Amino acid sequence: MNALRPRSAMPRRTAEQAPLPGAPLGPPRLLKSAGFRFAVLFAAMFACAAVALVAVLWWATAGALDRQTDAAVRADAVALTERWREAGVTGLAEAIEERLAVDVENESIYLLMEAEGNRRLAGNLDRWPPNMAPEVAWFRTRVLHDGLAAEARLHRVDLPGLRLLVGRDESERSQLRRLLTEGVVWASSAVAIFALIGAWLIRAALQARMRPTFLTTAAIAGGDLSSRVALSGREDEFDRLAQTLNMMLDRIGTLMEGVRGVSDAIAHDLRTPIARARAKLEDALATAPDAEALRAAVEQGIADLDNISRIFQALLRIAEAEAGARRAAFGPFDLAAVLADAAEIYEAMAEARGQRLTAELPPSLDIIGDRDLLLQAVANLLDNAIKFTPADGVITLTARRLGLAIEVAVADNGPGIAPEDRRHAGERFFRADKARATPGSGLGLSLVQAVAHLHAGEVRLEDAMPGQVPPGLRVVMRLPAP
Template structure:
């Protein structure tokens, strides 16, 4: 790029100098020829010859060339050339050739003008201009060569600098490819684009490590938490097969086993939804929609459950909340929050669902007045299969908040957990889902 730009600049300079000299010479010769043709019209052949001799007399630099001959080219009438240049055919008005001028062979730029019964040549000696053009051309060639040398040196230096700056990135990626997942890109401390790239790569690697740790944690949790209900269902079925005296008792045990297996199936479905949300597989289903009726539907669904447990459901929803996202996933996330709130709220308690528009986007809040979560438990509340000590006796799989957090991250938002009423013995829990603008 540097070489092309520099050579283009040199070419423009050459055109503006050598080319300007050529154009200037042609313009002077053309004007001189037009003036001589006008003189011939006014004074005839003798007046034209006198005009040529006058021009030659005042030509101090001895650059002008004139030749006036008869139509056959046999008789020279006026001018400073001995004869018509050889090799020049009729019908070519402009040409360059070598002529004998003052006893010397010189380069000349000539213009042929046909007059009735006459031949007229008007031109200029280009010896000095040719020498200047030659010097300019040599300068252009040398300058272009120097530009290429500097361009190659600059390319080598830039490549060397880029390789030096990208060396830590190459080393880190090679180490990770070799199995060292703890390796990170070293920052230079300059704060430039390469450091920002390194920070982004390190953040990506930290995220990958976190996801892999989550996968290992899920595998361990599945192995431990699902082994018990599967073993229990199998034991019940084996016991019923061996001891059931009639069909009714056997049917009851089979139905219980089916219910246990349905619970295991629901856990796997929840894990699948969480994995899809974290991988971004559901982002293709994003579309503009109004979140307000979705929240109203969720409140209506769980209001009956709250009334059956002696609780109150309060809502504070605006008329419209325009959003771009996955409607079904957001409905599932709000439903999980409401289900948890109802589950941990004592009889006579209150569950609140509220939403509002903020300068950053939309904020959805679900609050209850149950026992709440200890600060040390909130840091693990979004982990799969995590259950606080207070929730061990409550039915559930520990995947509800994991799905809520995954859905919020899929939409570019976040989930905050805080005390609903810190001053009370039962502080409750307030779950805030913040979703950014589309």
């Protein structure tokens, strides 16, 4: 037997991490709640969408009005400049007066002055607006035109010896802009309120959907392993999570039942050989006529204890295989050579019992796995076949590659296993009625099944000779090929 590696210690929770005994489990605090984070994310996304919508509306309304005003002022200034080039100062002044005469809405603003001095030549402004930087061509300011104060958008044009202002009265546009601003403020307030309400609803919905899972896990933490997560019937992500949790809990329940069954089986199956070994040793100690008889009794007791030790070693190997602790020993090797070695070892044992063991193996069979465990699994199958095959019986070991799988089979012409017992054959310490009189512990097929599962394979039991009596048994171990 190979020495078993000690398992690494499981990390333990510190006192700060572990909940206090008897402390009630409650929902997470607000800032640590996933529902709160989802709600905040929803509110942020909703607010960003609302801000983007308001920005687009502003650009399409107030921004469009400003662009239209600037375009109209620029076109007017270009036209007046062309008029000045054609007709001089007099023509420019006449053009300004004509425009003012046809301005029914009284929105146009003009002022033509000499570059030096403050003499006004034309326009509806009394004086040049103060605090105007010479290098700035566009600006907004309050002006008096026709005796009324107004917000104006003005464009300055410098001509040789002249200063020209062209603009538009923006009083109505400013009022519209203020109305839009108030609307944006009110809309933003409504957006914030709706975002908060939506966030609260999302958090409440998440908590409501997660409540069955929380209650079930709390009940399980309290010791009620029969509790399961209730399904809503909507077949959404939460229901799929609940189904997965329920399957996990069913699996845990099955494993717990298996642990209890194994514990009972160990207590039952090991009590007898231990008691027998103790009784033999006590009897020999009290009644042995000589040292030779005492030595024989001691040797028999050692043999019984060795058998018990082998049972425990088999259990540890099964536990290692089921826990995946042997995956570190995986590597590429030739399975055909391993099977040939096993056949050579057990051929002599079969001949000693008057049986014949044949092997039908390919020249090579590359695989990736644990060589020692696979050898032990095949050895268990051959050992079982030899035990249950009568004298003059035939045992066959075969292996072949089928596509993406490797199939190893051991067949015999013994009594076989009844179909109703095959689903229990992989359970620890299970022995069919026909095997009660045969020495063994009922762990051979359990180890084979655990090794196959460790290698992502499966074990199948079937009749070796269907329709005949006895039907024999064929055990097939199917493993994935590299």
